[in-house]
Amino acid sequence: MTPSLLVPFYEHPADRPEAWAALLAAAPALYGVVINPADGAGPAPDPAFAEVAARLRAAGVRVLGYADTDYGRRPHGEVVAELLRHRDWYGADGAFLDQVATAPAALPHHRRLAVAARAAGATTLVFNHGTPPDPGYAELADLLVTFEGPWDSYRTLDPPAADGHCHLVYAAPPGIRPTAPVHCAAPGTGAHPWGTLPHLPGPAR
Numbered sequence: 001m002t003p004s005l006l007v008p009f010y011e012h013p014a015d016r017p018e019a020w021a022a023l024l025a026a027a028p029a030l031y032g033v034v035i036n037p038a039d040g041a042g043p044a045p046d047p048a049f050a051e052v053a054a055r056l057r058a059a060g061v062r063v064l065g066y067a068d069t070d071y072g073r074r075p076h077g078e079v080v081a082e083l084l085r086h087r088d089w090y091g092a093d094g095a096f097l098d099q100v101a102t103a104p105a106a107l108p109h110h111r112r113l114a115v116a117a118r119a120a121g122a123t124t125l126v127f128n129h130g131t132p133p134d135p136g137y138a139e140l141a142d143l144l145v146t147f148e149g150p151w152d153s154y155r156t157l158d159p160p161a162a163d164g165h166c167h168l169v170y171a172a173p174p175g176i177r178p179t180a181p182v183h184c185a186a187p188g189t190g191a192h193p194w195g196t197l198p199h200l201p202g203p204a205r
Helices: 017-025 047-058 076-090 104-119 135-139
Strands: 005-008 030-035 062-068 094-098 124-128 143-150 165-170 182-185
Touching (some): 017 047, 030 047, 030 124, 047 062, 062 124, 076 094, 094 104
Parallel strands (some): 005 030, 030 062, 062 094, 094 124
């Protein structure tokens, strides 16, 4: 099985233990899991997230720490400090940078972030643009999210789906598989669509 699911799951392990157990059971299918305790690493370590992150790593799953870049407006030092907290508190071995700019003018800022993320131990770096960015971003990250949005929009568009691209689709009906090599299609809707899991394969038998 080729790992192809990048799952942003923004629910606390104590509130949804059965969902986190399902993620662990689907480990062979997972490209990675984005952990996001409190719109980032949070103000202090959360033991429940530390435990589930350790279990994911033990199952061979990438653990990506969430950090918002605010389209290049968030100061460099704040983003890097967030990634260091993810590394130190949750053992994150990758980074998921959200709200990444798309224009070429912002490339130098995001290049500095990419270098700092690698130096902080991110062996996997994901840029979530949500829409196709300038081609220059492809050299900075391992994976570019070139679509994030609802299924109704996705099915009317033709977002790029080359190697190194990811599509995150929510409000998706069962059986939907986005065209990008790495993807996620979850049924969640509204302001918190990533509080639901995609349909996951069961453990190998």
